[in-house]
Amino acid sequence: MALNGWKERLFRRYLFWICRPSRVKKHLAGRIESRRALPPLDGRKVRAAALQLEARLFKNPLDYVDAMHRRAREAAAAGVHLAVFPEYNNLPLLGILPGVEQAGEAAEAAGGAENGGAKGPVISLEDVIHYVSPVLKPLVHATFSTLAEAYGLYLMAGSFLLSEDGTVRNRAFLYGPDGRLIGSQDKAHLMPAEEQFNVTRGDHFEAFETGLGKLALPVCMDASYFETFRILEKMGVEIALLPIANAEPYNYWLALRGIWPRLQESPLYGVKSALVGRVPGFYFTGRAGIFAPMELTPDGSGVLAEVASSEAEGMAVAELDLDALQALRQNHPWRDRNRALYARYFPAIYEQIPG
Amino acid sequence: MTAAEYGRRRAAGGGLHGMKAAALSLDGVRVNNLDYYREDLSLLLAEIKPGLAVLPAHTSLLLCASAGELTETRSFGGAFREFRPKAAQWNERFLALHGALAGELGIYLVAGTTLEIEGGRCYHTAYCFGPGGELCGRQRQTHLSREERELGLSRGVELDLIDLGGIKMGLVVATDARHPEVGRILALQGAGILAHTGALERSANTLAQQLAGMWAQVQQNECWGVEAQLSRVFCGRDFHARCAVLGPCVTAADLSGYLSHTGGGEQCAAARLKEEDRRRAGESFPALRMLNPAAYKGNLL
Numbered sequence: 001m002a003l004n005g006w007k008e009r010l011f012r013r014y015l016f017w018i019c020r021p022s023r024v025k026k027h028l029a030g031r032i033e034s035r036r037a038l039p040p041l042d043g044r045k046v047r048a049a050a051l052q053l054e055a056r057l058f059k060n061p062l063d064y065v066d067a068m069h070r071r072a073r074e075a076a077a078a079g080v081h082l083a084v085f086p087e088y089n090n091l092p093l094l095g096i097l098p099g100v101e102q103a104g105e106a107a108e109a110a111g112g113a114e115n116g117g118a119k120g121p122v123i124s125l126e127d128v129i130h131y132v133s134p135v136l137k138p139l140v141h142a143t144f145s146t147l148a149e150a151y152g153l154y155l156m157a158g159s160f161l162l163s164e165d166g167t168v169r170n171r172a173f174l175y176g177p178d179g180r181l182i183g184s185q186d187k188a189h190l191m192p193a194e195e196q197f198n199v200t201r202g203d204h205f206e207a208f209e210t211g212l213g214k215l216a217l218p219v220c221m222d223a224s225y226f227e228t229f230r231i232l233e234k235m236g237v238e239i240a241l242l243p244i245a246n247a248e249p250y251n252y253w254l255a256l257r258g259i260w261p262r263l264q265e266s267p268l269y270g271v272k273s274a275l276v277g278r279v280p281g282f283y284f285t286g287r288a289g290i291f292a293p294m295e296l297t298p299d300g301s302g303v304l305a306e307v308a309s310s311e312a313e314g315m316a317v318a319e320l321d322l323d324a325l326q327a328l329r330q331n332h333p334w335r336d337r338n339r340a341l342y343a344r345y346f347p348a349i350y351e352q353i354p355g
Numbered sequence: 356m357t358a359a360e361y362g363r364r365r366a367a368g369g370g371l372h373g374m375k376a377a378a379l380s381l382d383g384v385r386v387n388n389l390d391y392y393r394e395d396l397s398l399l400l401a402e403i404k405p406g407l408a409v410l411p412a413h414t415s416l417l418l419c420a421s422a423g424e425l426t427e428t429r430s431f432g433g434a435f436r437e438f439r440p441k442a443a444q445w446n447e448r449f450l451a452l453h454g455a456l457a458g459e460l461g462i463y464l465v466a467g468t469t470l471e472i473e474g475g476r477c478y479h480t481a482y483c484f485g486p487g488g489e490l491c492g493r494q495r496q497t498h499l500s501r502e503e504r505e506l507g508l509s510r511g512v513e514l515d516l517i518d519l520g521g522i523k524m525g526l527v528v529a530t531d532a533r534h535p536e537v538g539r540i541l542a543l544q545g546a547g548i549l550a551h552t553g554a555l556e557r558s559a560n561t562l563a564q565q566l567a568g569m570w571a572q573v574q575q576n577e578c579w580g581v582e583a584q585l586s587r588v589f590c591g592r593d594f595h596a597r598c599a600v601l602g603p604c605v606t607a608a609d610l611s612g613y614l615s616h617t618g619g620g621e622q623c624a625a626a627r628l629k630e631e632d633r634r635r636a637g638e639s640f641p642a643l644r645m646l647n648p649a650a651y652k653g654n655l656l
Contacts, residue, residue, distance in 0.1 A: 234654060251604075261570075
């Protein structure tokens with residue numbers, strides 16, 4: 001950053017002040033009109049919402065809090081037990097930094113931040129994350145913890161670029177309807193651009209036992225690898241909550257390389273949220289949706305609900321029948337495991353990875 | 356230069372033009388007589404001029420049943436059980452025919468599948484012949500559906516590559532297309548092509564099944580896919596799905612990954628596989644390089 005010395009310290013204290021959790025909680029308390037308890041489950045049927053959020057930079061952190069509140073309230077009004085926010089859900093908060101918008105525009109002119117443009121001489125995304133992360137972490141936690149409790153939701157807050165131990169992580173968070181942080185998951189498969197930003201990848205997958213069933217939080221590219229979902233299935237996961245933020249023009253086929261085929265390979269339900277729209281340096285597209293093994297969708301498509309637009313806000317809502325999922329797993333018509341084959345090749349085969 | 360060497364060079368194509376690969380459905384090919392079958396297939400392949408041709412699954416059973424060698428042809432299971440004890444003898448003719456055809460045309464020919472009996476076990480196996488007519492590889496199906504297990508099939512436990520003279524190929528037999536471990540093991544051993552011998556029954560979501568199968572395996576592994584799907588009604592079953600030549604999404608003009616596919620009454624899908632295109636695709640979406648084995652540990656066994 002351009003600041004140093006006392007000016008830098010003063011500015012940092014200012015950021016902490018405007019993002020302080022007590023301010024967020026007080027702000028939300030004045031806006032939450034009616035609280036809601038988690039709706040009772042009909043057997044083991046979970047009603048879920050996949051949110052599609054429009055990316056924009058917020059100069060005032062409370063505007064960000066309002067935007068998250070509006071979407072959580074919409075999800076609650078739809079009667080869901082579970083709502084899922086997208087990847088990079090703290091990117092809009094970078095707007096609190098003076099000059100970020102201009103730096104993004106400069107990066108865009110240099111080919112887009114997602115293509116490494118932001119690593120130019122003006123500013124690097126990695127440096128920004130290290131600088132601002134201590135400020136934003138408490139704000140994010142206060143926002144989603146408060147919203148989850150107020151609306152009686154299991155709330156996957158999305159994933160966040162965070163600084164930890166000198167490295168950047170892309171980490172997803174799950175909150176329970178009591179506002180408690182249930183757990184987190186670091187993205188394990190990175191995009192090349194994230195490698196350039198020196199994001200450190202996760203080295204394991206987590207599963208979380210909840211009142212809705214067993215949940216997991218793979219992040220975006222994690223769904224391009226069958227290994228992720230095989231492991232989640234083995235851990236007993238029933239619903240994968242997947243935040244995405246694809247920085248490329250929308251194409252049905254490119255998007256199809258993600259969660260849909262993974263759920264056909266490893267029977268789970270999948271709730272995919274998407275960040276869409278433009279912020280300087282990035283152009284995000286995607287279609288949030290709720291997906292399932294083909295055998296569990298009435299039309300055999302493997303799609304339960306999907307937002308129609310790839311660039312505008314939206315929400316997909318569907319009911320997930322976890323008993324039907326278990327029945328399919330136990331009596332699947334074509335699935336098989338060949339442990340002798342796997343023992344012969346795994347894990348040694350991964351030593352052949354090119355590059 | 357021997358005929359086999361010449362054929363190998365011609366088949367591989369190499370250079371900027373790449374190998375031409377074809378996936379055949381056997382739609383319209385006469386199967387009630389082995390001589391007619393060979394004649395029709397020979398004419399078709401001579402017209403397409405591929406370096407690699409892939410036939411669908413159940414070719415051997417189809418030919419045996421259609422030639423009147425089986426009496427129980429009303430049900431697939433019945434025909435299968437009757438075919439099993441006859442398979443070893445029938446295979447001599449089946450394999451010799453395809454070996455001769457490959458040699459005559461100077462191509463790599465994946466002859467579809469038959470039943471292989473060894474050590475009292477029965478495997479569903481695909482065979483590949485080289486441009487000199489030699490047997491250059493075989494692959495047993497490694498994952499079995501519930502029905503296949505009930506029919507008494509055993510699982511193969513090896514996945515080997517076939518060298519096509521410049522590019523290596525792995526065979527993906529039947530239901531193995533829906534098990535991503537197969538494509539991953541083959542790709543990490545160096546396969547540039549996954550050739551699939553398939554037979555899917557006609558249904559409302561057949562295409563979705565195919566997308567979840569070979570299409571997904573190709574996208575995960577930065578390789579080519581040559582997907583041959585049977586298009587015949589026999590032994591009480593209506594097999595019908597799309598034959599396709601596949602590549603990483605960006606190798607197709609519309610980013611679909613489909614370089615060619617059937618669907619309008621064609622007997623085959625054919626396209627050239629340009630390695631330069633595949634290399635560029637790997638640079639834009641380096642799926643294999645971004646694998647994270649540390650996160651898998653022993654959890655895939």
